[in-house]
Amino acid sequence: xxxxxxxxxxxxxxxxxxxxxxxxxxxxxxxxxxxxxxxxxxxxxxxxxxxxxxxxxxxxxxxxxxxxxxxxxxxxxxxxxxxxxxxxxxxxxxxxxxxxxxxxxxxxxxxxxxxxxxxxxxxxxxxxxxxxxxxxxxxxxxxxxxxxxxxxxxxxxxxxxxxxxxxxxxxxxxxxxxxxxxxxxxxxxxxxxxxxxxxxxxxxxxxxxxxxxxxxxxxxxxxxxxxxxxxxxxxxxxxxxxxxxxxxxxxxxxxxxxxxxxxxxxxxxxxxxxxxxxxxxxxxxxxxx
Amino acid sequence: xxxxxxxxxxxxxxxxxxxxxxxxxxxxxxxxxxxxxxxxxxxxxxxxxxxxxxxxxxxxxxxxxxxxxxxxxxxxxxxxxxxxxxxxxxxxxxxxxxxxxxxxxxxxxxxxxxxxxxxxxxxxxxxxxxxxxxxxxxxxxxxxxxxxxxxxxxxxxxxxxxxxxxxxxxxxxxxxxxxxxxxxxxxxxxxxxxxxxxxxxxxxxxxxxxxxxxxxxxxxxxxxxxxxxxxxxxxxxxxxxxxxxxxxxxxxxxxxxxxxxxxxxxxxxxxxxxxxxxxxxxxxxxxxxxxxxxxxxxxxxxxxxxxxxxxxxxxxxxxxxxxxxxxxxxxxxxxxxxxxxxxxxxxxxxxxxxxxxx
Numbered sequence: 001x002x003x004x005x006x007x008x009x010x011x012x013x014x015x016x017x018x019x020x021x022x023x024x025x026x027x028x029x030x031x032x033x034x035x036x037x038x039x040x041x042x043x044x045x046x047x048x049x050x051x052x053x054x055x056x057x058x059x060x061x062x063x064x065x066x067x068x069x070x071x072x073x074x075x076x077x078x079x080x081x082x083x084x085x086x087x088x089x090x091x092x093x094x095x096x097x098x099x100x101x102x103x104x105x106x107x108x109x110x111x112x113x114x115x116x117x118x119x120x121x122x123x124x125x126x127x128x129x130x131x132x133x134x135x136x137x138x139x140x141x142x143x144x145x146x147x148x149x150x151x152x153x154x155x156x157x158x159x160x161x162x163x164x165x166x167x168x169x170x171x172x173x174x175x176x177x178x179x180x181x182x183x184x185x186x187x188x189x190x191x192x193x194x195x196x197x198x199x200x201x202x203x204x205x206x207x208x209x210x211x212x213x214x215x216x217x218x219x220x221x222x223x224x225x226x227x228x229x230x231x232x233x234x235x236x237x238x239x240x241x242x243x244x245x246x247x248x249x250x251x252x253x254x255x256x257x258x259x260x261x262x263x264x265x266x267x268x269x270x271x272x273x274x275x276x277x278x279x280x281x282x283x284x285x286x287x288x289x
Numbered sequence: 290x291x292x293x294x295x296x297x298x299x300x301x302x303x304x305x306x307x308x309x310x311x312x313x314x315x316x317x318x319x320x321x322x323x324x325x326x327x328x329x330x331x332x333x334x335x336x337x338x339x340x341x342x343x344x345x346x347x348x349x350x351x352x353x354x355x356x357x358x359x360x361x362x363x364x365x366x367x368x369x370x371x372x373x374x375x376x377x378x379x380x381x382x383x384x385x386x387x388x389x390x391x392x393x394x395x396x397x398x399x400x401x402x403x404x405x406x407x408x409x410x411x412x413x414x415x416x417x418x419x420x421x422x423x424x425x426x427x428x429x430x431x432x433x434x435x436x437x438x439x440x441x442x443x444x445x446x447x448x449x450x451x452x453x454x455x456x457x458x459x460x461x462x463x464x465x466x467x468x469x470x471x472x473x474x475x476x477x478x479x480x481x482x483x484x485x486x487x488x489x490x491x492x493x494x495x496x497x498x499x500x501x502x503x504x505x506x507x508x509x510x511x512x513x514x515x516x517x518x519x520x521x522x523x524x525x526x527x528x529x530x531x532x533x534x535x536x537x538x539x540x541x542x543x544x545x546x547x548x549x550x551x552x553x554x555x556x557x558x559x560x561x562x563x564x565x566x567x568x569x570x571x572x573x574x575x576x577x578x579x580x581x582x583x584x585x586x587x588x589x590x591x592x593x594x595x596x597x598x599x600x601x602x603x604x605x606x607x608x609x610x611x612x613x614x615x616x617x618x619x620x621x622x623x624x625x626x627x628x629x630x631x632x633x634x635x636x637x638x639x640x641x642x643x644x645x646x647x
Binding site for chain 1: 339340341360361362363366367368370371372374375376377378379387388391392435439
């Protein structure tokens, strides 16, 4: 082979090598590990076939983890997207005030999740937290934000939405600005009401953005880890334990690496399946220019 | 059908006065063309008529209604945009129907109107297609249909042909003229292309830097320009306008304080030898370029009065470079130092209109 033919491959080689080493290889190694019983250190790995998966499905805790993940993902995606869309429609204007608000709501995005978690733990503290202090001012009883199994998961959703809306709003605004202005002018001349303009023009034109954000925030929410590890450690009573935290706990705290890998495989399947469903159901309704 | 009146209309963007105290009446049923170089305020004027832009001061009347505070949708106006502004997520039918649905016109009537209009513009077979699958010309037709279906009092067209290729453009030009004849509605048309303006309009408004330069019929604008701007804007190539000082030595003394003299390339003859004539202006020069266009030849001639264009309909191409341009005194246009036309100045006696045997 001549150098001319080889050269392009050498150019993409670094990224391909990194991709294979840190993405493809771990995935296959995880699938490989999921059929073994191993504790990370013992020299022998016992092949157990699908036993890890069978015990995973039979575990009440894991079912709860799946349910928690689903609830967390649905609520986070739903509220993040709807609030962001609303804000984007409001903030998509020229002017210093609007830029300032945009910047302000974007700022959580650049703060480390660890800091955010610390901040919200402090705000949500049942006894000394600012949130309960405010509620006290208006005469509402204290809420056990992070310490009650009925509320903890929703508190985490609140944090995720708070962190996510800035970025999502920004992407929505970019999407809104790519809609040609004269289309709105034509609609104005066509006597369309603001609601009809939103429903018949803005939303269809925004559908690629909406679809993109829905897919990436769904995948991101399914993989939530930092806030849970810092704020609740999956508790109380397993009520905030989600996929990735569960995998981490089993793998790196209980050293059941085969079992954790099996959970990882399930997560991979769930996310792939959901993404496929998303594409099948929604892609046909998305209008690409 | 409606007449549009603009009274002292001014538009200021930030610190820039884009439209300066415009006073003009667009006649009922006319095909009025707003023409001018880019940045002359023609689109802004159009958008103010449509209500998409609010004038800083002044009044706009459509018929006997003052529309200053009337929203665009209520002005009974339909607009065709430069890049069509079709709704890409809707089919052709939905695009055409959108305005009618918004006006809550009953379904039966809507259906009748839409199919009637689609027939006229020949779109019936594309009814359920989305605009992205249509060609430029078809999209243009959808945009026209969308405007026509509302049966507006005024049609407003903002450079609707500028995105089409040359052949389609001339075809659509004819179609628009026919359409105007058939509908009899007032058309207000914006273009920067003087050929389009001349060929389509029955009234032309020439704008420059936010001011009206001339309002007239195409032939009057061509034959009787009011100022150097109009003279240099209309015609292909445009009128040669040279400073009077440079030419006066070649003319008999006529005691005038003219600033400029203009003559049309097509009124200019080109000769290889000096001609002696007592009723023609003769300017020696040198040919720089020759454009042979088939039916005509356009020469660019460098002379001591400046570079001039000459349009010759003779099939023989002038070969020698040293030439003489000659223009009948009757075909000279005089302008004062501000570029305004001086209609009372002439060299020699005007020729009688009917030519007596040669």
